[in-house]
Amino acid sequence: xxxxxxxxxxxxxxxEIPDPTIQAPTDVVVQVDTxxxxxxxxxxxxxxxxxxxxxxxxxxxxxxTITQIGDAVTTLAVGDRVIVSCIxxxxxxxxxxxxxxxxxxxxxxxxxxxxxxxxLIDGTxxxxxxxxxxxxxxxxxxxxxxxxxxxxxxxxxxxxxxxGVLYGQVKPGDVxxxxxxxxxxxxxIMTAGLQGAARIIAIDLDANRREQxxxxxxTHDVDPRAADWKQQVLALTDGLGVDVAIxxxxxxxTFGTCVxxxxxxxxxxxxxxxxxPVELPIQNLWIHNINISMGLVNTNTLSMxxxxxxxxxxxxxxxxxxxxxxxxxxxxxxxxxxxxxTKALKVILTRS
Ligand code: NAD
Ligand code: ZN
Numbered sequence: 337x338x339x340x341x342x343x344x345x346x347x348x349x350x351x352e353i354p355d356p357t358i359q360a361p362t363d364v365v366v367q368v369d370t371x372x373x374x375x376x377x378x379x380x381x382x383x384x385x386x387x388x389x390x391x392x393x394x395x396x397x398x399x400x401t402i403t404q405i406g407d408a409v410t411t412l413a414v415g416d417r418v419i420v421s422c423i424x425x426x427x428x429x430x431x432x433x434x435x436x437x438x439x440x441x442x443x444x445x446x447x448x449x450x451x452x453x454x455x456l457i458d459g460t461x462x463x464x465x466x467x468x469x470x471x472x473x474x475x476x477x478x479x480x481x482x483x484x485x486x487x488x489x490x491x492x493x494x495x496x497x498x499x500g501v502l503y504g505q506v507k508p509g510d511v512x513x514x515x516x517x518x519x520x521x522x523x524x525i526m527t528a529g530l531q532g533a534a535r536i537i538a539i540d541l542d543a544n545r546r547e548q549x550x551x552x553x554x555t556h557d558v559d560p561r562a563a564d565w566k567q568q569v570l571a572l573t574d575g576l577g578v579d580v581a582i583x584x585x586x587x588x589x590t591f592g593t594c595v596x597x598x599x600x601x602x603x604x605x606x607x608x609x610x611x612x613p614v615e616l617p618i619q620n621l622w623i624h625n626i627n628i629s630m631g632l633v634n635t636n637t638l639s640m641x642x643x644x645x646x647x648x649x650x651x652x653x654x655x656x657x658x659x660x661x662x663x664x665x666x667x668x669x670x671x672x673x674x675x676x677x678t679k680a681l682k683v684i685l686t687r688s
Contacts, residue, residue: 339393339462345383350665356466361408364470366400370483395461396422396453397490418474421635422491423450427472438632444468484656495633496523503629504580504605508532513578516585606630661688
């Protein structure tokens with residue numbers, strides 16, 4: 337089969353490699369019908385994720401068709417159309433039992449690490465992918481949900497909702513600011529309304545992304561380069577700050593943006609993947625009763641979000657901006673890497 341193979345920082349190739357096979361009785365093999373590219377794939381290609389070794393097939397998002405099943409798999413069948421979660425889940429360990437799939441203790445990849453696809457085992461930017469612990473790690477796609485909607489459930493929708501909205505404890509009437517409105521920030525914007533957010537403020541350097549954010553549910557937007565940006569945000573609250581500030585970029589500056597605008601008693605929910613330490617002004621935060629949360633997505637809300645997508649309650653149709661075939665992988669990476677110019681949100685790659 338063909339797959340996108342990582343060959344060290346800055347190097348990748350769409351090349352021929354052996355087809356994946358069943359290795360454990362709980363595995364399935366999925367023919368990848370649709371995949372996409374995540375900001376994390378770009379981090380890997382920059383060399384920011386040293387756990388990814390040369391030779392690894394990248395990608396952790398897919399919708400596809402089961403082509404082989406292991407002997408222990410009874411609830412799935414060849415031909416089933418499924419979403420592959422970006423997080424493995426053995427379903428048996430103490431973390432899986434409490435919904436913390438991100439730290440699944442199953443041996444695949446590494447015990448205690450849920451994100452394995454395109455990281456510790458071969459991923460989904462390929463014609464086929466082996467999925468461990470399949471009964472707990474894939475989700476059947478209801479008829480009527482197209483691939484380019486279902487693919488948003490592999491990672492970005494659960495990430496924005498779980499680590500942004502739920503960890504941030506958004507509640508009815510809240511003013512929520514989302515700093516960074518890439519696909520993950522937009523997913524948080526899209527799902528903040530589920531918890532009753534009254535105002536949702538999109539904060540991004542990119543004017544196009546601020547404008548897009550309104551289509552996903554933002555009620556206001558602020559350019560963080562404006563001299564009075566903080567006053568603009570505070571003016572959208574009772575003057576005391578936002579109830580919840582969601583960080584969806586992953587750099588120290590944007591964590592600082594959240595610190596600057598959160599109200600006493602408020603929540604900062606960090607979603608961004610950071611590659612460098614962040615200075616924590618704990619001497620100011622403690623006395624303001626600020627709650628800070630962070631985490632790796634569990635995808636334990638995937639089924640619930642899928643129900644909402646199936647009922648067209650979330651505007652996932654706006655997320656896919658560019659379409660390619662799998663063998664246009666290199667072109668798709670180029671388009672996604674130049675998102676500011678190309679206005680790409682999610683690029684979709686489908687089997688031709
Ligand atoms: P992205 O790069 O597409 O979007 C980031 C956005 O931040 C861009 O629109 C950019 O213009 C904006 N931005 C950059 N600097 C800014 C600044 N100083 N102020 C305001 N906006 C700024 O990324 P994405 O795919 O949406 O992912 C967002 C983050 O979430 C990444 O760090 C990604 O690795 C992380 N992530 C986390 C998890 C998790 O489990 N916690 C899962 C998936 C992705
Ligand atoms: Zn587990």
